[in-house]
Structure formats: C-alpha cells, structure tokens
Amino acid sequence: EAQVTQNPRYLITVTGKKLTVTCSQNMNHEYMSWYRQDPGLGLRQIYYSMNVEVTDKGDVPEGYKVSRKEKRNFPLILESPSPNQTSLYFCASSLYERVGTGTGEQYFGPGTRLTVT
Amino acid sequence: SQQGEEDPQALSIQEGENATMNCSYKTSINNLQWYRQNSGRGLVHLILIRSNEREKHSGRLRVTLDTSKKSSSLLITASRAADTASYFCATDYDYKLSFGAGTTVTVRA
Numbered sequence: 001e002a003q004v005t006q007n008p009r010y011l012i013t014v015t016g017k018k019l020t021v022t023c024s025q026n027m028n029h030e031y032m033s034w035y036r037q038d039p040g041l042g043l044r045q046i047y048y049s050m051n052v053e054v055t056d057k058g059d060v061p062e063g064y065k066v067s068r069k070e071k072r073n074f075p076l077i078l079e080s081p082s083p084n085q086t087s088l089y090f091c092a093s094s095l096y097e098r099v100g101t102g103t104g105e106q107y108f109g110p111g112t113r114l115t116v117t
Numbered sequence: 118s119q120q121g122e123e124d125p126q127a128l129s130i131q132e133g134e135n136a137t138m139n140c141s142y143k144t145s146i147n148n149l150q151w152y153r154q155n156s157g158r159g160l161v162h163l164i165l166i167r168s169n170e171r172e173k174h175s176g177r178l179r180v181t182l183d184t185s186k187k188s189s190s191l192l193i194t195a196s197r198a199a200d201t202a203s204y205f206c207a208t209d210y211d212y213k214l215s216f217g218a219g220t221t222v223t224v225r226a
Contacts, residue, residue: 102147
C-alpha cells in the first residue's frame with residue numbers, strides 16, 4: 001500500500017530535550033516536506049527536500065533541522081524543543097512532474113502531535 | 118507566508134445542498150490544489166488545477182481558477198454527511214506549497 005508513515009504519532013517531551021520525528025514514504029517520491037498545523041493558521045511549511053541531499057527552508061524553519069540521506073526518509077529534528085513548538089506535524093511527499101509545474105499532488109502522513117512542556 | 122486565504126471560515130449546510138468556498142492568493146502560482154482534512158487527520162488531496170486551466174471537475178467537485186483575480190473556488194455538489202471536514206487551498210509555486218487557514222464545512226443530516 002502506498003503510504004507516508006510518521007513516528008511517533010504522539011509525543012510529550014520537556015523543553016530542551018532533543019527529539020526526532022521520522023517520516024518514510026514507499027512511493028519513490030523525490031519531493032518531501034514537513035508542515036506544522038496550529039489552530040487558525042492552517043499548515044505552514046517548515047522544510048522541504050527536492051531529492052537526496054537537497055533541502056531548503058520553508059516559511060517557518062527556525063528551531064528545526066532536517067536531513068535527506070535516503071530517498072524514502074526525511075526526519076525532522078528538534079535539537080532544543082520549546083513550548084512554542086507544540087503543534088501537529090505532518091510529513092508529505094510527492095512525485096513532481098517536471099520543472100515549472102510545481103510540486104504536484106501531496107501524499108500526507110497521519111500526523112504527529114507534539115507537546116513540549 | 119500564508120498564500121491562500123479561504124472564505125468563509127465556516128459553512129453549515131443541509132445534506133443535498135451545494136457548498137461553495139473561495140480561496141484568494143497573493144502571488145504567482147504554478148498550480149493550485151485543494152485538500153480535505155477530517156478531524157486532525159492527515160490531509161487528502163482532492164484536485165489540482167494548473168495555472169493555465171480555468172475549470173476542472175472530479176466527481177462532485179468543481180474547481181475554478183481565475184489567475185487575473187488571483188482566486189479559486191471549490192464547489193461540492195449534492196453534499197453528504199461524509200463531506201463534513203475542513204477544506205484547504207494550497208498555492209504551489211517555486212517548489213513551495215502554501216496553505217490557507219481552511220474552511221470548516223458541516224453537513225447536517
């Protein structure tokens with residue numbers, strides 16, 4: 001089954017304790033991205049990756065890191081989490097068609113609900 | 118930056134009625150996409166309309182795009198209880214996807 005998986009689904013942690021949220025897709029997609037969703041703000045893009053070893057900042061990258069060492073995986077790292085990073089996080093992937101036509105249909109993971117106290 | 122802005126924020130309709138929601142955006146786009154989200158779950162892609170297209174249909178969904186007005190609309194015809202969800206537009210440009218805050222649609226039985 002084609003899917004995007006995220007782990008963990010729920011996480012409660014304390015300020016300053018490094019954490020990693022994993023994201024994996026089995027569709028051989030080049031494009032992967034991370035979003036956070038907060039009430040009333042919709043989804044905001046944190047980082048995206050066009051392919052292995054190619055990453056770039058989205059609209060809200062501060063406090064986050066990513067890496068893309070393999071095509072299927074795109075982990076999100078919070079090196080020193082703070083309470084303002086409490087949010088619902090989504091990973092997504094897509095097979096963008098060709099240059100100039102955009103990122104294409106996104107396949108979203110089920111989300112990770114993170115609480116930082 | 119939040120590109121797309123949906124209107125209205127919330128919509129309540131009777132089963133069988135049509136639901137229309139609008140999306141306005143500010144800059145250039147390669148395409149515009151609509152997604153549905155049920156209660157904090159992952160988003161599901163509904164339809165993608167390219168910048169050179171004006172209208173697109175998929176089942177009970179109809180999307181229009183007016184690039185001169187920088188706006189799009191999503192029409193759901195003959196709504197069902199299962200259409201109750203939040204709907205988001207997303208502008209796709211330069212490999213970045215920007216979502217609006219969404220329209221919450223409630224379909225009453």
